Amino acid sequence: xxxxxxxxxxxxxxxxxxxxxxxxxxxxxxxxxxxxxxxxxxxxxxxxxxxxxxxxxxxxxxxxxxxxxxxxxxxxxxxxxxxxxxxxxxxxxxxxxxxxxxxxxxxxxxxxxxxxxxxxxxxxxxxxxxxxxxxxxxxxxxxxxxxxxxxxxxxxxxxxxxxxxxxxxxxxxxxxxxxxxxxxxxxxxxxxxxxxxxxxxxxxxxxxxxxxxxxxxxxxxxxxxxxxxxxxxxxxxxxxxxxxxxxxxxxxxxxxxxxxxxxxxxxxxxxxxxxxxxxxxxxxxxxxxxxxxxxxxxxxxxxxxxxxxxxxxxxxxxxxxxxxxxxxxxxxxxxxxxxxxxxxxxxxxxxxxxxxxxxxxxxxxxxxxxxxxxxxxxxxxxxxxxxxxxxxxxxxxxxxxxxxxxxxxxxxxxxxxxxxxxxxxxxxxxxxxxxxxxxxxxxxxxxxxxxxxxxxxxxxxxxxxxxxxxxxxxxxxxxx
Amino acid sequence: xxxxxxxxxxxxxxxxxxxxxxxxxxxxxxxxxxxxxxxxxxxxxxxxxxxxxxxxxxxxxxxxxxxxxxxxxxxxxxxxxxxxxxxxxxxxxxxxxxxxxxxxxxxxxxxxxxxxxxxxxxxxxxxxxxxxxxxxxxxxxxxxxxxxxxxxxxxxxxxxxxxxxxxxxxxxxxxxxxxxxxxxxxxxxxxxxxxxxxxxxxxxx
Numbered sequence: 240x241x242x243x244x245x246x247x248x249x250x251x252x253x254x255x256x257x258x259x260x261x262x263x264x265x266x267x268x269x270x271x272x273x274x275x276x277x278x279x280x281x282x283x284x285x286x287x288x289x290x291x292x293x294x295x296x297x298x299x300x301x302x303x304x305x306x307x308x309x310x311x312x313x314x315x316x317x318x319x320x321x322x323x324x325x326x327x328x329x330x331x332x333x334x335x336x337x338x339x340x341x342x343x344x345x346x347x348x349x350x351x352x353x354x355x356x357x358x359x360x361x362x363x364x365x366x367x368x369x370x371x372x373x374x375x376x377x378x379x380x381x382x383x384x385x386x387x388x389x390x391x392x393x394x395x396x397x398x399x400x401x402x403x404x405x406x407x408x409x410x411x412x413x414x415x416x417x418x419x420x421x422x423x424x425x426x427x428x429x430x431x432x433x434x435x436x437x438x439x440x441x442x443x444x445x446x447x448x449x450x451x452x453x454x455x456x457x458x459x460x461x462x463x464x465x466x467x468x469x470x471x472x473x474x475x476x477x478x479x480x481x482x483x484x485x486x487x488x489x490x491x492x493x494x495x496x497x498x499x500x501x502x503x504x505x506x507x508x509x510x511x512x513x514x515x516x517x518x519x520x521x522x523x524x525x526x527x528x529x530x531x532x533x534x535x536x537x538x539x540x541x542x543x544x545x546x547x548x549x550x551x552x553x554x555x556x557x558x559x560x561x562x563x564x565x566x567x568x569x570x571x572x573x574x575x576x577x578x579x580x581x582x583x584x585x586x587x588x589x590x591x592x593x594x595x596x597x598x599x600x601x602x603x604x605x606x607x608x609x610x611x612x613x614x615x616x617x618x619x620x621x622x623x624x625x626x627x628x629x630x631x632x633x634x635x636x637x638x639x640x641x642x643x644x645x646x647x648x649x650x651x652x653x654x655x656x657x658x659x660x661x662x663x664x665x666x667x668x669x670x671x672x673x674x675x676x677x678x679x680x681x682x683x684x685x686x687x688x689x690x691x692x693x694x695x696x697x698x699x700x701x702x703x704x705x706x707x708x709x710x711x712x713x714x715x716x717x718x719x
Numbered sequence: 720x721x722x723x724x725x726x727x728x729x730x731x732x733x734x735x736x737x738x739x740x741x742x743x744x745x746x747x748x749x750x751x752x753x754x755x756x757x758x759x760x761x762x763x764x765x766x767x768x769x770x771x772x773x774x775x776x777x778x779x780x781x782x783x784x785x786x787x788x789x790x791x792x793x794x795x796x797x798x799x800x801x802x803x804x805x806x807x808x809x810x811x812x813x814x815x816x817x818x819x820x821x822x823x824x825x826x827x828x829x830x831x832x833x834x835x836x837x838x839x840x841x842x843x844x845x846x847x848x849x850x851x852x853x854x855x856x857x858x859x860x861x862x863x864x865x866x867x868x869x870x871x872x873x874x875x876x877x878x879x880x881x882x883x884x885x886x887x888x889x890x891x892x893x894x895x896x897x898x899x900x901x902x903x904x905x906x907x908x909x910x911x912x913x914x915x916x917x918x919x920x921x922x923x924x
Contacts, residue, residue: 243863246866246867251867258870258874261874261877265881307866307867308863308864308865308867310865310867310868311867346885348881348882348885351881352878352881352882352885355874355878355881358874362871368868370865370868371867371868371871374868374871374872374875375871377875378871378874378875378878381875381878381879381882382878382882384882385878385881385882385885385886388886391886
């Protein structure tokens with residue numbers, strides 16, 4: 240018989256905290272008589288913010304200690320991934336309340352599902368076993384499917400949820416198939432042992448097959464072309480508050496999946512997955528940017544722009560160096576902030592019975608509210624990558640890593656596509672500043688979301704002017 | 720050698736059944752094919768000497784989940800006459816599935832009686848010093864080595880429950896239900912109104 244070794248619970252403190260809070264929110268919501276999910280909202284926000292602190296407190300500076308028989312790893316990377324995903328989740332949820340209330344969707348379960356999704360991201364961020372990685376992914380995905388289906392009387396929303404569910408299940412199947420082959424080739428579920436076995440060079444063919452399937456699964460979850468078909472429909476069909484959540488924090492989790500599984504576990508097969516990642520990156524840049532050009536629906540345009548940003552993020556991963564990974568991490572975090580702001584903006588401009596989904600709904604925004612127009616300007620500049628905003632440094636770091644890795648042609652290609660991308664971002668700004676409407680109606684919105692959107696815009700500007708701290712954090716997470 | 724043949728036979732049947740699940744137009748056919756697929760994969764597990772998991776798959780999925788599923792599928796067609804009418808049509812398929820299952824059982828039982836040098840011993844050795852007692856091995860690692868994924872799987876189940884209830888639970892307006900605390904708290908004045916009416920006069924007295 241084997242001896243039972245008491246796991247070090249402290250190393251998994253953020254996950255345990257969120258897991259406990261899931262149960263607390265679940266029960267507290269039952270006693271909420273306000274009908275506005277007040278307990279659930281505030282408790283969720285408290286749990287997420289405490290999670291940010293706890294992730295840093297627990298993991299930062301750790302050098303890869305493991306617990307639970309090697310299934311959970313504690314390192315600086317886990318700290319940053321967890322802190323970023325929890326902070327982005329809290330930011331996007333802060334937008335959601337008025338929107339959901341106006342549409343009769345404000346239920347405690349929404350915040351509960353978001354909390355469980357964040358728990359899934361936490362689990363993935365410090366997973367060091369394929370089993371744990373997969374369960375974390377399922378925690379995240381299952382809650383997202385349910386959140387997309389939140390507005391069940393809406394046919395577009397239900398269709399989006401159905402598509403997301405089926406394609407997501409397919410992607411999970413691919414990933415599992417790949418993982419099973421990796422297990423078959425290396426004989427272990429633990430990522431550290433997979434790394435050792437992979438460097439031995441045994442069962443190379445089986446391992447390559449497994450790696451390919453795993454990469455396809457990861458690309459599906461990212462929404463990288465050619466596996467991006469679900470992204471536009473889901474982004475457009477889901478309630479905007481859900482799209483905001485879906486568009487920001489889970490990207491960090493997908494990055495965690497890539498880093499843990501492919502960069503860490505199969506790092507020795509980099510030469511093989513690099514080619515595939517280049518195809519994914521270039522494909523996403525092309526498909527995202529070109530399809531975004533012809534969209535008239537703002538949400539759909541942002542969805543295609545997500546695909547193009549994922550392409551850029553993949554370029555950082557293609558570089559395959561610590562610099563590249565840290566650039567990708569910085570890109571994911573800054574993109575999360577931008578996406579939260581952009582969808583938050585749609586939430587603010589919508590009101591009961593009206594969704595500001597079309598680009599023409601933004602016409603004359605400057606006349607209606609110059610503050611919102613300014614935030615929109617910052618968001619679009621940041622997505623384009625204009626200096627002074629955080630998006631510039633995100634792109635800059637990726638390009639730098641690419642050039643250092645000797646992939647200059649990719650860097651040139653990326654810049655070309657970024658220039659194409661500038662067209663549709665600037666088209667939004669043209670609508671905001673130069674289109675006139677007959678009788679501009681002043682915007683009415685409550686104070687909470689207004690403060691959040693202002694803070695979001697300020698964050699983009701601040702990180703654009705003083706990016707050093709975040710860059711240093713991202714580099715330190717990879718020991719640079 | 721023989722276990723390889725058995726494996727390939729089962730794998731082929733499994734793939735065929737799985738394809739049928741998604742290609743069959745009739746939901747009952749799909750569900751029956753899924754039963755066959757579960758059964759075949761249980762047989763594959765038996766082949767690698769994971770007896771407990773194989774039996775659990777048959778008991779839980781074939782025995783409970785799929786029967787419930789078939790019930791639901793058949794409930795969708797409320798017209799009983801149509802179902803009865805379909806019996807003759809489904810009979811060949813049902814019989815075929817039954818026969819294939821029977822053959823599989825015979826194959827597995829037969830395989831255990833055929834002498835397989837190296838096969839059984841090797842697999843048992845890989846299970847540890849207990850000599851391949853499946854349930855004991857599972858029990859000794861489930862709550863120790865794999866306690867973390869185990870607890871997480873529990874949260875996945877909780878999540879599935881919450882999501883399913885959220886998506887299907889509907890509070891309809893106009894339903895009548897008792898509010899007991901309101902009933903208890905009620906006072907006499909809320910319910911009883913004293914009305915002063917002039918008494919009827921008997922004029923003819």
